[in-house]
Amino acid sequence: xxxxxxxxxxxxxxxxxxxxxxxxxxxxxxxxxxxxxxxxxxxxxxxxxxxxxxxxxxxxxxxxxxxxxxxxxxxxxxxxxxxxxxxxxxxxxxxxxxxxxxxxxxxxxxxxxxxxxxxxxxxxxxxxxxxxxxxxxxxxxxxxxxxxxxxxxxxxxxxxxxxxxxxxxxxxxxxxxxxxxxxxxxxxxxxxxxxxxxxxxxxxxxxxxxxxxxxxxxxxxxxxxxxxxxxxxxxxxxxxxxxxxxxxxxxxxxxxxxxxxxxxxxxxxxxxxxxxxxxxxxxxxxxxxxxxxxxxxxxxxxxxxxxxxxxxxxxxxxxxxxxxxxxxxx
Amino acid sequence: xxxxxxxxxxxxxxxxxxxxxxxxxxxxxxxxxxxxxxxxxxxxxxxxxxxxxxxxxxxxxxxxxxxxxxxxxxxxxxxxxxxxxxxxxxxxxxxxxxxxxxxxxxxxxxxxxxxxxxxxxxxxxxxxxxxxxxxxxxxxxxxxxxxxxxxxxxxxxxxxxxxxxxxxxxxxxxxxxxxxxxxxxxxxxxxxxxxxxxxxxxxxxxxxxxxxxxxxxxxxxxxxxxxxxxxxxxxxxxxxxxxxxxxxxxxxxxxxxxxxxxxxxxxxxxxxxxxxxxxxxxxxxxxxxxxxxxxxxxxxxxxxxxxxxxxxxxxxxxxxxxxxxxxxxx
Numbered sequence: 001x002x003x004x005x006x007x008x009x010x011x012x013x014x015x016x017x018x019x020x021x022x023x024x025x026x027x028x029x030x031x032x033x034x035x036x037x038x039x040x041x042x043x044x045x046x047x048x049x050x051x052x053x054x055x056x057x058x059x060x061x062x063x064x065x066x067x068x069x070x071x072x073x074x075x076x077x078x079x080x081x082x083x084x085x086x087x088x089x090x091x092x093x094x095x096x097x098x099x100x101x102x103x104x105x106x107x108x109x110x111x112x113x114x115x116x117x118x119x120x121x122x123x124x125x126x127x128x129x130x131x132x133x134x135x136x137x138x139x140x141x142x143x144x145x146x147x148x149x150x151x152x153x154x155x156x157x158x159x160x161x162x163x164x165x166x167x168x169x170x171x172x173x174x175x176x177x178x179x180x181x182x183x184x185x186x187x188x189x190x191x192x193x194x195x196x197x198x199x200x201x202x203x204x205x206x207x208x209x210x211x212x213x214x215x216x217x218x219x220x221x222x223x224x225x226x227x228x229x230x231x232x233x234x235x236x237x238x239x240x241x242x243x244x245x246x247x248x249x250x251x252x253x254x255x256x257x258x259x260x261x262x263x264x265x266x267x268x269x270x271x272x273x274x275x276x277x278x279x280x281x282x283x284x285x286x287x288x289x290x291x292x293x294x295x296x297x298x299x300x301x302x303x304x305x306x307x308x309x310x311x312x313x314x315x316x317x318x319x320x321x322x323x324x325x326x327x328x329x330x
Numbered sequence: 331x332x333x334x335x336x337x338x339x340x341x342x343x344x345x346x347x348x349x350x351x352x353x354x355x356x357x358x359x360x361x362x363x364x365x366x367x368x369x370x371x372x373x374x375x376x377x378x379x380x381x382x383x384x385x386x387x388x389x390x391x392x393x394x395x396x397x398x399x400x401x402x403x404x405x406x407x408x409x410x411x412x413x414x415x416x417x418x419x420x421x422x423x424x425x426x427x428x429x430x431x432x433x434x435x436x437x438x439x440x441x442x443x444x445x446x447x448x449x450x451x452x453x454x455x456x457x458x459x460x461x462x463x464x465x466x467x468x469x470x471x472x473x474x475x476x477x478x479x480x481x482x483x484x485x486x487x488x489x490x491x492x493x494x495x496x497x498x499x500x501x502x503x504x505x506x507x508x509x510x511x512x513x514x515x516x517x518x519x520x521x522x523x524x525x526x527x528x529x530x531x532x533x534x535x536x537x538x539x540x541x542x543x544x545x546x547x548x549x550x551x552x553x554x555x556x557x558x559x560x561x562x563x564x565x566x567x568x569x570x571x572x573x574x575x576x577x578x579x580x581x582x583x584x585x586x587x588x589x590x591x592x593x594x595x596x597x598x599x600x601x602x603x604x605x606x607x608x609x610x611x612x613x614x615x616x617x618x619x620x621x622x623x624x625x626x627x628x629x630x631x632x633x634x635x636x637x638x639x640x641x642x643x644x645x646x647x648x649x650x651x652x653x654x655x656x657x658x659x660x
Contacts, residue, residue: 021594023471080618101660102653122660129470131660132644138461138659139620139647140613142355198603204567207508250597263616264351267609272602273463278514279597283470286593290469310655312644314462317469318640323432325640329468330452330461 005296007289008065008089010055010081012043014251015094018285020046024291028319033061035068062088066299067292068095073151079104086111086119086306090299092291094124094284101127112137117133118299120307123291124284125152125275130257132309133273137259141269144261145190149182149198151175151255153280158201164270165221167208170241172248177256178233185258188268200233204248206241210227252278290317333384335626337619338363338395340385340411340420342373344581345424346401348615349378363391367397394420397622399423403457406430409434416441416449416636420629422621423612424454431457439636448629450637453621454614455470456480460587462639463603467589471599474591479512481505483583484608488531491558495551497538500528500571502578504532507586508563515588518598531564534578536571540644583610620647 007029009016016034022044023031035049036043040052053060068080070093075259078095085091086108095104101122112119122128130148138146155175162171179196182189203222207214219236222229254275262268277283291309294316298307315322320329337353339346342364354376363381366373370382382391397591400411408425416438425434431452442449452458468476472478485505492501493659511528514521533552537544546605548568552559569577584605592598607613607632621639624646628637645652 018593022472024594039355049468070494089620099659101656105656114527127660129466132466135644135648136459136462138334139623139644139649142352142649144618156443169380203643222657262347263609263612264354265609265612267607267612269608269613269616270606272604272606274602274611276600276602278599279593279595282595282597283592283599286470286599293469308656308660310652310660311643313641313643314465315640318465319469319472321586325465326435326638327432328636329464330428330457330640 002147004028004030005293006030006032006064006066007069007292008035008068009278010035010058010063010068010085011077012036012038013073014281015284015288016069018279018283019069019071020050020285021282021290022289023284023292025286025294025320029289029292032065035061044143053277058085059088067087067092067295068215069288069292071288074100082119082121083111085105086117087115088117090097090117091119092123092295093119093121093313094128094216094288095122096127098127105308113305115162116304118295118304118307119313120291120295120309122308124287125256125277128284128309129275130255130273132258134259135310137257137271137273141259141261141271144259144269144271146257147193148255148257149177149187150255151177151199151253153246153255153277154251158203158228161225162203162205162222165218167214167218168205169208170206170244172244174204176200176202182256182258186268186270186272188260190260192237196231196233196313199236201229203234204242204244205236205238207238210238210240250278251280253277253283265297290327293319334358335396335551335623336360336362336396338365338391338398338416339401340365340367340388340398341401341407342366343401344611345614348401348609348613349399349612349618350380350615351612351620352615353617353622356623356649359619359622360397363590365391367526387416387630395419397422397625400623401404401618404430412449413437413441413452417445418445418447420447420625421449421452422453422618424458424618424627425447425452425455426454428457430605435636435638443635446634448625448634449623450639450642451627452638455607456585456613456618460585460603460619461606463587464589465640466602467587467603471589471601473590474601475564476587476589477515477523477528478585478587479507480505480585481583482532482656483530483607484581484611488533488558491555492533492535492552494551495548497544497548498535498537500536502534502574503532505529508644512586512588515590515599516602518600520588520590525554526561526563529562531559531562533564533566534574535566535568536574537568540568540570578583580608580634583607583613622651623647632644
């Protein structure tokens with residue numbers, strides 16, 4: 001146990017619980033601490049060796065955690081917590097507000113470098129594994145075009161947007177890749193596709209008062225909501241609360257990264273990476289755990305400062321030694 | 331031009347020509363030299379700035395090439411050339427004799443380290459990109475099973491084996507993944523599959539003397555050939571020389587790397603990477619070019635010795651800067 005990687009998590013929502021499960025699947029790691037804004041007494045961790053502390057007590061753990069995984073949301077939690085925790089711990093996160101990544105990287109890099117910590121940001125699957133594949137695929141088909149499709153999967157943001165409409169009791173929104181667009185890419189046509197060309201939006205809505213009039217009003221409000229739905233092919237289904245709970249209470253997701261192009265002699269090449277996930281936060285937890293191992297190992301090698309998936313050689317993700325990897329996986 | 335990566339290639343067969351085409355697609359590289367065992371006068375490179383020299387003159391180029399890509403076969407060429415050239419140049423190769431990789435790695439590492447060169451071995455797509463994905467996927471689904479399927483594509487070794495049969499004028503053998511096996515993996519059943527369960531062997535054969543009797547004899551010889559065909563579902567088609575040339579003279583290949591497993595809470599996760607290549611050697615050339623860039627950059631950072639795809643962070647493959655990658659690809 002003493003030579004296991006001692007992991008802490010900050011935030012015990014879906015992703016935090018995913019990391020807890022993931023650490024349990026990796027025998028070289030142990031979840032030493034959960035830091036939460038909630039009442040620590042109310043959290044029962046899966047392992048008796050996991051301490052639960054209020055987030056304000058984080059500094060008590062300096063020196064006793066190898067890596068801290070930040071599991072809060074990007075919009076409000078990570079922008080604060082990232083630069084703060086990077087001062088005191090090696091950290092890993094899944095910061096995913098795309099436009100803010102360069103600024104976040106700089107803030108984290110500054111805090112981590114000054115304090116000789118390593119911080120691997122924006123891991124998970126997108127950003128994360130999908131980013132990794134975009135770079136690898138793009139580099140191997142230099143004149144190619146790279147496409148990312150998301151889904152089929154629940155979009156939390158779009159589900160929330162529907163739930164904010166008056167008269168809506170509950171709702172789930174699935175982002176679904178458009179098969180015909182996917183197949184155009186696979187056939188090597190290299191089409192120009194916007195995000196809306198690539199995805200349809202499937203909505204499952206429970207109304208407070210399920211009447212024809214209400215259905216008509218809510219459907220129209222959804223379909224005309226700018227940015228979220230107006231520009232998309234949107235399908236609205238009204239269902240009962242029971243059906244929603246029975247059929248739509250999981251958090252599946254996934255997607256595709258495709259690169260299509262030609263060699264210098266005109267031979268067509270297609271590279272495709274896809275994920276089909278029954279639980280988005282549990283898979284995200286697994287990816288965070290793999291990059292936690294990388295953070296631990298790289299810090300041992302003296303690496304400090306902010307890093308992304310682009311900076312991490314594959315060997316650091318695996319519990320196997322380089323010799324084992326060359327022998328069994330090359 | 332002075333700040334371009336000066337590339338040399340050793341061997342001007344299919345892969346060497348693929349690297350030449352690939353270098354032409356990467357504006358930060360230039361093909362400075364082709365080294366060949368053939369008569370250099372008989373080779374006309376695509377660019378007038380490429381010198382063609384006999385391989386015995388390689389030492390004349392010491393100091394004038396940034397990276398040399400070894401494009402010979404693994405069985406006889408690379409085992410000799412790798413450790414030899416690693417003494418004088420930074421090298422990249424696609425050594426693919428699986429069982430010999432550990433010994434080859436050590437020999438190369440010894441030669442390269444002593445002479446402060448970098449040597450990235452066993453790149454290409456398998457070993458190479460498929461290896462990379464096996465490690466990444468395995469690390470992100472720690473309790474999962476990882477499967478590699480090859481094809482549909484031409485197997486040179488199996489085509490040669492058929493051509494050695496008496497009475498065979500010419501032949502091509504396609505390795506074809508078994509759809510039902512692929513779908514079993516995709517459905518999360520985690521079946522136990524041997525190489526033969528995963529692949530069928532499609533043979534196209536031209537006979538010297540196309541009679542019913544000859545067809546029967548040759549078909550039987552193919553289907554009963556141990557190691558190559560006897561253990562597989564093998565389909566033999568007899569065709570004319572004209573049809574073979576018209577329909578089977580390209581070198582397509584590809585395959586799939588799938589990892590399927592469950593999270594700690596039992597949610598199923600499937601990761602899949604696939605390649606569909608119209609030209610195996612041209613795509614291999616593209617991958618070698620991307621790792622050539624990595625070799626050049628890593629050597630500039632002071633890295634020496636033998637490396638594999640497991641040791642190379644994705645950023646080194648791309649011509650973009652880290653800032654650009656974070657901004658546009660993360």
